[in-house]
């Protein structure tokens with residue numbers, strides 16, 4: 604059995620007047636993430652981890668942020684496309700571990716829904732999709748609520 608591991612990290616600014624999408628779920632908040640797509644930082648980190656596991660470049664290579672096709676696109680569609688790519692290569696996802704760094708809001712009430720959404724797209728069970736969250740104890744740009752960060756690690760196995 605052949606296994607491959609990948610890691611991904613993503614950053615977005617938080618600004619007024621944008622919706623906050625995290626792991627495919629719209630979170631009520633006074634700020635949202637700025638980006639060309641829906642700026643779903645967690646899904647982007649997971650996409651990059653999946654691509655990285657197979658040395659397939661990164662999300663910016665596959666979905667350029669100057670391509671009008673991806674303007675305000677639902678990042679769940681990007682995750683579907685990345686999943687299709689790794690499937691074509693003959694790989695399946697074993698599990699995902701991820702961490703969101705943001706000062707607010709609390710995402711605990713949404714994590715079960717997030718796990719289910721992601722699991723459905725990448726064909727694993729919700730227990731295979733770990734979503735953790737942390738603040739930075741008010742330090743730095745995350746602490747000042749100027750932005751948010753997501754980290755993801757994905758293990759793939761050859762089918």
Ligand SMILES: [Zn+2]
Pocket residue numbers: 613614615638642643644647
């Ligand atoms: Zn992003």
